[in-house]
Amino acid sequence: MRSLRDPICAIATPPGKAAIGVVRLSGEGALEVAARVFRGKDPRRLPGGRFTLGEVVDPKTGEAIDQALLLVFRAPRSYTGEDAAEFQTHGSPAVLRRVLEALVQAGARVAGPGEFTLRAYLNGRMDLAQAEAVLALVEAEGDLARRQALRGVSGALSERIRRLADRLLDLLAHVQALLDYPEEGVEPHRAEGVIREVLEEVQALLASSRAGRLAQKGARLALIGAPNAGKSSLLNALLGYERALVSPVPGTTRDYLEAPLELFGIPLVAVDTAGVRDTEDPVERAGVERALRIAEEADLVLYVADRSKPRPEPPPLPWERTLKVATKADLPPLWEDPEYLAVSSRTGEGLWALKEAIRKRLLGEASEAVWLLSERQVEALERAKAHLEEALGAPEDLMGLSLEEAVGALNALLGLEVGEEVVERVFRNFCVGK
Ligand SMILES: Nc1nc2c(c(=O)[nH]1)N(C=O)[C@@H](CNc1ccc(C(=O)N[C@@H](CCC(=O)O)C(=O)O)cc1)CN2
Numbered sequence: 001m002r003s004l005r006d007p008i009c010a011i012a013t014p015p016g017k018a019a020i021g022v023v024r025l026s027g028e029g030a031l032e033v034a035a036r037v038f039r040g041k042d043p044r045r046l047p048g049g050r051f052t053l054g055e056v057v058d059p060k061t062g063e064a065i066d067q068a069l070l071l072v073f074r075a076p077r078s079y080t081g082e083d084a085a086e087f088q089t090h091g092s093p094a095v096l097r098r099v100l101e102a103l104v105q106a107g108a109r110v111a112g113p114g115e116f117t118l119r120a121y122l123n124g125r126m127d128l129a130q131a132e133a134v135l136a137l138v139e140a141e142g143d144l145a146r147r148q149a150l151r152g153v154s155g156a157l158s159e160r161i162r163r164l165a166d167r168l169l170d171l172l173a174h175v176q177a178l179l180d181y182p183e184e185g186v187e188p189h190r191a192e193g194v195i196r197e198v199l200e201e202v203q204a205l206l207a208s209s210r211a212g213r214l215a216q217k218g219a220r221l222a223l224i225g226a227p228n229a230g231k232s233s234l235l236n237a238l239l240g241y242e243r244a245l246v247s248p249v250p251g252t253t254r255d256y257l258e259a260p261l262e263l264f265g266i267p268l269v270a271v272d273t274a275g276v277r278d279t280e281d282p283v284e285r286a287g288v289e290r291a292l293r294i295a296e297e298a299d300l301v302l303y304v305a306d307r308s309k310p311r312p313e314p315p316p317l318p319w320e321r322t323l324k325v326a327t328k329a330d331l332p333p334l335w336e337d338p339e340y341l342a343v344s345s346r347t348g349e350g351l352w353a354l355k356e357a358i359r360k361r362l363l364g365e366a367s368e369a370v371w372l373l374s375e376r377q378v379e380a381l382e383r384a385k386a387h388l389e390e391a392l393g394a395p396e397d398l399m400g401l402s403l404e405e406a407v408g409a410l411n412a413l414l415g416l417e418v419g420e421e422v423v424e425r426v427f428r429n430f431c432v433g434k
Pocket residue numbers: 022049073076077078079086
């Protein structure tokens with residue numbers, strides 16, 4: 001791993017022009033480095049938590065690069081836990097690049113991805129689960145992902161994991177006592193009760209991981225049905241604006257069409273497709289084949305059928321991830337089926353219920369308390385689960401071993417006693433400057 005205390009610097013704001021840009025600096029000697037590039041009050045004499053207005057200058061030539069606000073942080077009261085500084089300049093790429101160069105000339109090194117947060121972790125400012133939550137927060141696209149990630153950053157998930165580990169450690173102490181002093185200690189069936197409770201919570205957390213992934217990565221929602229069923233109209237109704245062409249002519253949508261749609265904070269891509277029917281027209285055929293493939297690949301399919309026409313024969317669809325929708329509910333129905341949600345794109349009737357149904361199908365009943373935020377966290381909990389299951393059936397002398405392994409897995413989730421490779425892998429995914 002790289003040196004862990006030397007001064008590092010990075011542009012923290014996104015590439016491109018903006019009103020303000022931020023360059024961060026952190027590490028031992030950061031304020032000395034800052035002093036070499038700053039004309040104004042001496043950063044070395046500023047107390048932490050203060051800012052001052054001055055100029056960033058080229059340390060070799062003294063040329064002014066830009067006006068800047070300088071923020072000073074003093075260890076351990078900073079994001080990283082080290083001495084740190086931030087330069088807030090005008091947000092032009094030309095300025096930010098020069099400020100970064102100046103800092104490098106003054107003795108700092110350009111930070112690797114996630115290196116600021118890595119230091120925050122190594123300095124005990126946050127655990128590994130919180131660091132992953134920082135990553136998830138930076139990457140959050142929908143409001144749900146943002147909310148979940150923020151809970152992780154503030155330590156709600158870590159707190160839950162720590163409580164579970166504590167319970168197992170208590171139990172472990174009892175089991176040990178039982179072995180050492182067999183006449184006292186715990187009844188075996190009490191141990192089983194505790195393990196079962198912990199196991200249940202672990203399983204609930206694991207069940208939340210699917211929802212967490214969905215909130216982060218979003219989902220694809222495919223609208224499939226016969227020509228003229230009202231797919232494009234439904235897409236427009238869900239979006240709230242006229243994205244797709246609608247007409248009374250069957251076969252209006254020839255190729256598929258994608259539109260981003262945020263539903264209850266979940267980032268979705270809704271895909272409108274060509275109406276599915278047997279046809280000789282090669283172009284239309286290609287569209288139909290595409291539609292069916294899109295259904296196969298979608299996270300959720302809306303099978304759309306017109307209730308004001310004779311009931312159509314449905315195409316082959318992945319029914320376990322399909323919601324059935326009966327459209328044109330404002331017209332007199334020719335058929336009814338309680339499995340179908342009746343909606344009208346024209347009046348908006350049933351639209352809210354459909355959105356609710358989509359949310360439920362995607363997120364399941366996952367409680368919104370805390371969610372797992374990475375594959376690594378899922379793996380750690382899977383391991384904890386396996387060892388807890390092992391402990392359930394085991395005689396007392398072996399139960400202790402399995403409990404220890406389970407505690408180890410929970411601790412690993414928090415980044416306690418994990419190897420360098422694990423830590424490196426977590427931070428590799430970060431962006432530079434975080
Ligand atoms: N300009 C700026 N904005 C930012 C960050 C940053 O690093 N810089 N953050 C980066 O992710 C987030 C805020 N996270 C932070 C967490 C702790 C400290 C910090 O200095 N904590 C000290 C001092 C607290 C105080 O003075 O009240 C401490 O906790 O001791 C700073 C930012 C979001 N906004």
